[in-house]
Amino acid sequence: MNPATHLFQAKVSGARRHEKWVFALFRFATYFVLFCGLGVFLNIVAKGSRTVFKAEAPFVNIAFLTQAPESLYLFEWEGQKREMGDREFRAFKAAHPAAAQVPTESYVYSAGGIFPCIVGTVLLVLGSMVIALSLGVSAAIFLIEYADDGPFIRFVRLAILNLAGVPSIVFGLFGFGMFVIFFGWNVSLLAGWFTLAFMVLPVVITASEESLKAVPKGFREGSLALGATKWQTIRKNVLPYALPGILTSSVLGIARVAGETAPIMFTAAYVVRDKLPWEVDHWSDFFFQGVMALPYHIYVVSSKIPQNEYTERVQYGTAFVFLIIVALIATLSIVLRNNLRDRYKW
């Protein structure tokens, strides 16, 4: 023993070593999870960025981000291996009539880009969030500001809790049964919006409730004491302070909406569609058209076409773009929330 130690120095006993080991085990579990998450993320990023980025200017593969998916054709021409997208190949055949006889290999969706999918996903997310936010915030206002505790409110809260646990594929079946068949909307944006909105409703309600609860009671009491009505109080003295919190927490809901595939499989998503969503004859057709969506496209390209070096590009590229979009949304929500936590302190 070192003579310099004092009387109350912790002794390195067996129990202490044991403690150290157990804590190290817990720490290992934590970092193992982070490591796995990072591994998946880096794998997608590393392989996907090869499709999306290029070595020379403008460094971004603009065609991949702005064109529609096409079939990829592989063939040998004058001793060289050539690969072309559908349109390019047709132009090539027109220029060289002999090319029509060349044996080709083709892979669907493996050329071109994913622009319609990006557009479809953005439209689905925006629409469903508008619906979910207006329903969810109103519901939260009622639960926090108006409702007195009673059997009805407990029933509503139970319903919200249970709704949060319903599997996403069941929402898909429900949306299919109700919107697509019963309402006769067919596979459409509108059906997808409502299905997704109902799915994130519990998330939005819970997030809004938290934010409303965080506004101090004194704000409401002061306003009411000055003669304002209930609604005036809520509109002028509660919502403005709660709204930033509501919006940031709901962003996490957005990430969930954007990431789900199962609910839109039978309600809103098409495997392939030539027209872009705004190319409609009449404005009302806009709501009743199906769209391509990124998550569904990933499902299609990863399960319906073979895995090889040619198809891998579009598979990883799509997964990369999708992951980055969702990750950006999630990061945004986490950063915003942390900022907000520091800003508002009552």
Added chain:
Amino acid sequence: MIESPSALPNPNFAVQKRRLRFLGLTIDDTIRAFFGGNAFVAVVVLALITFFLFREGIGFFVQNRFNVELYRQAGLEYVDHIRRQADDHAALSRYLSDLRLRQFSILTEREKRSLADTNTALAPFDTFAEQFSASADPLRALLSDLTEQATALKTKFVVTEDRKEERRQLLAVGKLAEAAAVEIVAVDFARELQPLIAMLPTYQTANRDFARTLAELIERPPALVQVELASRLATFQRFTRDYVAGFPAIERAMAAWDYRQPVPVWHALTSFIFGRQWLTASFWQDWYGILPLLVGSLLVSLVALFLAVPLAVGAAIYVNQIASLREQRFIKPCIEFISAFPSVVLGFFGIAVLGQALRTLSQQSWLAWLPGFPFSERLNILTAGSLLALIAVPTIFTLAEDALNNVPRAFKEASFALGASRLQTVLKIIVPASLSGIISAVLLGLGRVIGETMVVLLCAGNRIAIPDFTQGVAVLVEPVHTMTGIIAQEMGEVVRGSVHYRALFVVGLVLFLLSLAINYVAQGIVRRYRISIG
């Protein structure tokens, strides 16, 4: 909450303002009602989900009963007695070829014999296997005859039903002449089934020959090249004797069979819940049994939880009790970030990377002691389960961390004051105090995993069969299909209103009820076992 001024009795103020009323409601009342209505949406949605799942699904039981009834009336059930007999014989043949494979590998690998040499050594065995396989040929010929007859009868009946439906539709729109032109030939089952039943004596004769051939064959088995496989050959002999001993029972069942026997009403339900086959679009008979799908879902979820629970709970304890503030601020957002991973991307990762990686890992010789290793299926329960674990970890972590957070500080302080170490405090005070919360977190994680679709659809291998549990833990590297996966895969291809379509809705209903039950139990545990903080 403060009572709103409007609720107070109206005193006589000097200045009075008339409130605008519409249908007896003031503006404030209307606003309140509007918000209340929005809150009610959650209840409405839940009710609508239940309603629409029932609306589309409930017809399944009627149609399935009809399906099962037709199975009996058209004589398919009768023929299936013989089919089962033939299938069992095929299984015995497979046992023989497995035995040959073992001998072959021992000869070539251990004794290093050449290929030609090995084949010569195995020639007597091959002759035996061929004789064994050929012994069932008369039976198979009979079976294929009967199959044709029964299928023809079934088709005839289905066509008649279609015609009836056509006439009904024509009558409904008032096209009487066309309706009368639709020719309907009533199917007389008794007459049509006559040739089928008349086959019984032929079958009995064939069966006797078959039994004799098998008995003779089995008495003079081939000499095995290796002595250590003798026990397997003995097992084979025993199986075959049992098989032959079962013949009279089959004949009795066939003789007693009657197409007029009514199918019980509950049969539509039991054949769904306890059905061991999910077989669709088959030429013979479709079966809608949920058992293989349920077993698949449960196995995948159990693997996921087995991996996720220690990691998630360990991480929650670490972050909440042990980690420094800076570490907490780093780890928590990271895990939240993992929860934002889209499941379809994880599924793609499973197909592109993880499946192959796990298979390569399983083929390493130093891991051969693990049950089920090496395996050849890239996509199986293990692959899907590991990815689902990554989905379950953030859910369980967040909820478990909340539960740990809710333990009052005083508990910890009291424990320290009594001289307990940090480890003792964590494991004996904090964790038991929050155990109800942790358990409900695990249950909610289970709900999340069972309901997950894309990962299992892409990575579970999609083979619709109950995996072979006799191989123990090795069952975990078999491919399965799941309830969520089957809905996602088949919903796009079915005809609206068909039995198959309705069966998928019933599977959805089962999932829905399962998730409600899991939620209910989780909430119950939290409520019941919450420690009182006083």
